[in-house]
Amino acid sequence: MSAPALITLAHGSRDPRHAATITALTDEVRRMRPDLRIAEAFLELSSPSFDSVVDALVAEGHREIVVVPLLLSEAYHAKVDVPSVVAAAAERHDDVAIRAAGILGLESTLLGILDERLREALRAARVRELDALVLAAAGSSDFLANQAVARLARLWGTHHRLPVVAAYASSTPPATGEAVRAFRAEGRRHIAVASLFLAPGWLPDRAAELALEAGAVAVSDPLGAHPELARTILARYAVGSLELVPV
Numbered sequence: 001m002s003a004p005a006l007i008t009l010a011h012g013s014r015d016p017r018h019a020a021t022i023t024a025l026t027d028e029v030r031r032m033r034p035d036l037r038i039a040e041a042f043l044e045l046s047s048p049s050f051d052s053v054v055d056a057l058v059a060e061g062h063r064e065i066v067v068v069p070l071l072l073s074e075a076y077h078a079k080v081d082v083p084s085v086v087a088a089a090a091e092r093h094d095d096v097a098i099r100a101a102g103i104l105g106l107e108s109t110l111l112g113i114l115d116e117r118l119r120e121a122l123r124a125a126r127v128r129e130l131d132a133l134v135l136a137a138a139g140s141s142d143f144l145a146n147q148a149v150a151r152l153a154r155l156w157g158t159h160h161r162l163p164v165v166a167a168y169a170s171s172t173p174p175a176t177g178e179a180v181r182a183f184r185a186e187g188r189r190h191i192a193v194a195s196l197f198l199a200p201g202w203l204p205d206r207a208a209e210l211a212l213e214a215g216a217v218a219v220s221d222p223l224g225a226h227p228e229l230a231r232t233i234l235a236r237y238a239v240g241s242l243e244l245v246p247v
Contacts (some may be wrong), residue, residue: 004064004097004244005037005057006237009050011070011077012042013201019046021199022070024225029233036237037062043081054089054098064097066240068233070198071103072110073148075140078103101240104198104232106152111159113228114194117220122192125218130190132163132183134216136176136207137196139168146172149196156194167193167211169203177210190217197222198229 008029010022019042026040037060041053050067057065069082082100090098114135122128135153140146150166157164167179174182176193183191193211197204199222208219223229 002062003036004066004237004241005039005062006033006233007050007053007057007065007067008038008040008233009067009069009082010040010042010046010198012044012046013199014045015201017200021222021224022046025070025198025229025233028225028227028230032227032230033234043077043085050085051089051092054093058093058096063095064241064244065099066237066244067098067100068236068240069100069103070233072106072137072196072198073140073142073145074103074105075142075145079142097244099240099244101236101243104229104236106148106196107232108152108155109228109232110152110196110223111156113223113226114156114196114220116226117223118192118194118218121218121220127190127192127217130160130162130192130217132165132186132188132191133157133160134176134179134183134191134193134211135164135166135196136193136204136211136219137166137168138203139171141171152196163188167207169207175210176207176216177214180211180214180216184215189215191215192217193219195220195222199224 008026041050086100137149153164153166167176
C-alpha cells in the first residue's frame with residue numbers, strides 16, 4: 001500500500017511572491033520525502049486551487065490524502081475555511097479518505113527561524129545593538145489567536161533578555177508602527193521587528209513599512225522556505241496519516 005498523498009494548503013495571495021514561497025517550501029518537503037506524492041494548493045487568490053489538486057490526485061489513483069494547512073494560528077481560516085473545503089472534497093469523493101492534519105502553529109521552534117531571519121536583516125542594516133524587539137504578525141479577530149502570538153513574543157523576549165511586544169498588521173492593535181513608537185517614547189532607539197509571516201505579501205509589506213516609518217532599525221523577512229518548517233509539515237503529515245488508519 002502506498003503512503004497517503006500530501007497537500008500543503010496555504011491561504012493564497014494576489015502577490016506572486018506568496019505562491020513562489022509556498023512552492024519553494026513544498027519543494028523543500030519533497031527533497032526530504034521524495035517517496036511521497038506531494039502537491040501545494042491554495043484556499044483562494046492563487047493557483048492551483050484545493051479542489052483542482054484533490055481532483056488530480058484522485059484521478060492519479062490516490063485514495064488517501066492528508067492536508068497540512070500552512071497556517072500559524074488557530075483563527076478563522078483554520079477553524080472554518082479549511083474544515084469546510086476538506087469536508088466538501090470528502091463528500092465529492094466519498095471513496096477517498098481525506099483528512100486535515102494540524103496547522104503549523106506557533107511552536108517554540110519558530111523562534112530559531114525568527115532569530116535567523118532577524119540576523120540576516122541586522123547584517124544587511126549593519127546594526128549590532130538592540131534594546132527592544134517587536135514581533136509582527138497578521139492579527140485576527142480571534143482573541144485567542146492573538147494571545148498565542150503574544151505568548152510567543154514573551155517567550156522570545158525571555159530568550160533574548162529584551163523587551164518584546166507583539167504587533168499586528170490587521171484586526172487588533174498595536175500596529176507595528178505604534179509598537180515601535182511606544183518603545184521610542186521610552187527612550188529606546190535600536191528597535192528591530194521580526195516578521196511572523198509565512199510568506200511575502202501585502203500584510204508583511206505594510207507591517208514593515210509602518211515599522212520603518214516609525215524608526216525601526218531593521219525588519220526581517222517572513223519565515224519563508226525554511227527546512228525547519230518543512231520538518232514541521234512532515235510531522236503534521238505523519239500524525240494525519242496515522243489518523244487515517246481505522247482503529
